[in-house]
Amino acid sequence: MAALTHFPKLRITELVGRFGGVSRDEAIAQAKQELASMRDESNDVIEGSIKALEAIIYAPAERSRYSDDQLKQILVLCDQIVTLAGTFEYAALDQTTRSLCDVADGLLRTKKSDVASVHVHMRAMQMVNPKAPPLNEEQIKMMLAELRKILAHHGFDQLSASADKISFEDVPTT
Amino acid sequence: MAQPRLNLKNIAGLLVDRDAFTRGLIAQMLRGFGIEKLMVAGTGAEAKQMIQGNCPDICFVEGALDDMATADFIGWIRRQTSQALRFMPVIVLTGYTQLRLIAAARDGGAHIVIRKPVSPQTLFDRINWVARVSRPFLETPNYIGPDRRFHSIDPPDEKWKRATDVPIETTAQAS
Numbered sequence: 001m002a003a004l005t006h007f008p009k010l011r012i013t014e015l016v017g018r019f020g021g022v023s024r025d026e027a028i029a030q031a032k033q034e035l036a037s038m039r040d041e042s043n044d045v046i047e048g049s050i051k052a053l054e055a056i057i058y059a060p061a062e063r064s065r066y067s068d069d070q071l072k073q074i075l076v077l078c079d080q081i082v083t084l085a086g087t088f089e090y091a092a093l094d095q096t097t098r099s100l101c102d103v104a105d106g107l108l109r110t111k112k113s114d115v116a117s118v119h120v121h122m123r124a125m126q127m128v129n130p131k132a133p134p135l136n137e138e139q140i141k142m143m144l145a146e147l148r149k150i151l152a153h154h155g156f157d158q159l160s161a162s163a164d165k166i167s168f169e170d171v172p173t174t
Numbered sequence: 175m176a177q178p179r180l181n182l183k184n185i186a187g188l189l190v191d192r193d194a195f196t197r198g199l200i201a202q203m204l205r206g207f208g209i210e211k212l213m214v215a216g217t218g219a220e221a222k223q224m225i226q227g228n229c230p231d232i233c234f235v236e237g238a239l240d241d242m243a244t245a246d247f248i249g250w251i252r253r254q255t256s257q258a259l260r261f262m263p264v265i266v267l268t269g270y271t272q273l274r275l276i277a278a279a280r281d282g283g284a285h286i287v288i289r290k291p292v293s294p295q296t297l298f299d300r301i302n303w304v305a306r307v308s309r310p311f312l313e314t315p316n317y318i319g320p321d322r323r324f325h326s327i328d329p330p331d332e333k334w335k336r337a338t339d340v341p342i343e344t345t346a347q348a349s
Contacts, residue, residue: 004313005321008261012185012231016305021181022208024298031206031294038202045195079269080193086291087199101271159273 035087042084043130046093049077050129057122065113066104074104074118081125092128092140096121098159099147106156117150180302186211188230190221190247191267192240196290200234200267203294207301218242222250229258232304237268237275237287244275245282252283252318260318261311263304267292283319285309 022030056074061067066074078101085094100121107114124143127135135143151158187209191197197214204212213230215221218239225233233251237244244266254260266279266287276287285304288296309320 006261006311006313007308008257008311010231010261010263010305010308011258012263012305013308015184015231016180016182016302018181018184020183021179023177023179024302025177027180027182027207027298028294030208031203031298034202034206035199035294038199042195042199075271079271080196082270083193083196083290084199087293098270105271159270 039088042088046081046084046090047129047131049081050125053077053081053125054122057118060115062113064115066107066115066118068108071104071108075101075108078104088130090128090130092135092144093125093130095144096124096128096147099144099151100125102151102156102158103154105159106151106154110154110156112154114154117154120150121147178302178306180207180298180305182208182301183210185209185232186213186228186230188213188215188221188224188233188235190215190218190233190235190239192216192236192238196236200292200297203292203297204234206294207298216240218244218247221247225251225259229256230262232301233262233264235264235266236290237266237272237279243278243282245278248279248282248284249318265300265304280322281317283317285320 053074056066056070056077061070078097081097082094082101085091085097100118103114103117103121106112107118124147126132127143128140182204187204189197189200189204189212191200191214194216197216201212201214213224213228215224218241221233221235224230235244235247239247248264248266251262251264252260263285264283266276266284267290268276268279268287269290273289279287286300288300312319312321
């Protein structure tokens with residue numbers, strides 16, 4: 001099959017240009033307002049996901065290791081928490097959960113056995129849960145530094161570092 | 175300078191994400207932008223059914239679906255006979271643990287990949303870009319999707335990643 005090049009006319013191109021609509025600032029302000037109304041519900045979801053994580057993390061398949069299925073479940077739950085923590089700007093929870101993702105992903109890829117590192121992350125996440133009493137900046141800094149040591153000890157990469165660098169995000173903003 | 179206006183009122187969108195709450199979050203943002211016709215699906219199979227019944231103008235799909243690879247889902251869209259469907263802009267939203275899937279989504283024929291968490295600013299700008307910048311659509315034995323080459327467009331932050339990535343103007347001045 002020879003390579004074909006089309007120059008399609010998209011319906012969306014025609015529709016977005018029609019009279020009316022909203023400016024960028026208006027659209028973003030409205031979307032932010034919609035998001036803000038979901039903050040409480042999001043906190044409940046985060047708490048629920050942390051509880052679901054605890055159920056998996058405190059019951060490893062073997063005494064010193066998690067099964068692949070358990071690690072995959074941990075990643076799915078963490079992914080949701082990272083999304084919510086990022087959206088609602090819970091920086092400490094975001095970084096702690098990303099670190100747990102990196103550990104779980106590393107354990108899954110290298111087939112290493114380690115329950116303690118995951119437990120430490122779980123406790124850290126409980127401490128930075130939006131519904132927990134807030135930690136001060138110094139405490140958070142210290143906690144994140146300890147989590148980084150775990151990652152360094154295992155030699156695991158950050159998932160963001162191992163991601164494909166050819167991202168489509170580099171497009172012009174208007 | 176006046177900001178460009180975007181009329182999304184009559185756009186039909188399809189949002190596919192396995193997580194109900196995340197789906198709700200993105201849907202709220204899109205509704206905030208003015209999209210009134212929004213279909214939501216939790217799986218690829220559900221999304222396929224919806225697509226066949228109503229042809230959306232734009233699709234937002236997460237990087238890892240439960241029942242099929244997102245790249246396969248996009249590939250299925252790209253092989254449809256209806257041109258409106260085949261050329262439909264597809265925006266992939268990838269979570270932190272799905273970052274390794276970026277290349278697969280790109281090779282599957284996605285228009286753009288955005289990392290979660292998605293801010294309203296990013297989402298709005300990307301929709302605007304996909305809707306306004308016309309890109310050639312390629313059909314080859316190995317790839318069906320929008321042209322992935324962006325060499326004629328400067329990066330938004332003006333940070334050049336390679337020594338050869340210099341604007342044409344700069345090259346002309348240097349020579």
